[in-house]
Amino acid sequence: MPIEPRLIVTGHSRNGAAVFVEDRHPEPVRVQALPGADFYLLWGTGDGEAKVGERDAAPVLRPYFPGLGGSRALFLRWAAHSSEPQAVPDPASVAAEVAEKLPGLTDPFEDNGDGMHTTDTVDYAICLEGELCLELDDGAEVTLTPGTCVVQLGTRHAWKNKADQPALMCYVQIGAVRVTG
Structure with a gap:
């Protein structure tokens, strides 16, 4: 039985007591740029301003990649065999859809379509279900299985x-x- 992503958010009542302010199953976001993939955008903080103690805190989910000091948390369900060549839809249609649903998602990707990209982020990538390969720019690969955590430090990868x-x-x-250097 596949995991159904769930988001629970805590906060503060008017008198300062800890409370649950959100408990939901986020709807997946799908884009033609990654056929069969389901993005579950969970939470994010604004660039340089992670804060706690605010009443009525709201997530910052866009752009897709955070700027300096910002953060994003998400689940991403990768389709089986997502590494196999796919028919390329109309590039203008793909770009317009990504700009609307997941702005910034494709910005760091290289034009050759092999999935290689580099981001200015520290990423903690945790495999929850299935297997996913991480490929580095020298062709080295590792297969992630459930319970594996990768710390990605801005390296070129796919x-x-x-x-x-x-x-x-x-x-x-x-x-x-x-x-640099």
Whole structure:
């Protein structure tokens, strides 16, 4: 039985007591750019301003990748065999849909269509279900299985599901400064 993503958020009542303010199953977001993938946008903080103690806190979910000091938390269910070549839909239609639903998602991706990309984020990627391959720019690969956590430090990489089953990942992204040299 596949995991159904669920989000629970805590906060503060008017008198300052801890309360549950949200408990829901987020609806998946789907885009043609990643056929068969389900994005479950959970929570995020504004760039440079993670705060606690606010009443009526609201998530910052867009753009897809956080800027410096911002964060995003999401589940992403990768379709089985997502690494196999797919028919390319109309590029203008794909770009317009991504701009509307998940702005910034495709910005760091290279034009050759192999999924390689680099982001200015520290990412914690946790495999919850299935298997997912992480490929680095030198061709090195590792297969993630449930319970595996990858700490991604702004390296050039691609995610690929080569298995017969979907893979569910949890990603926590924190906007970072890229250091060169």
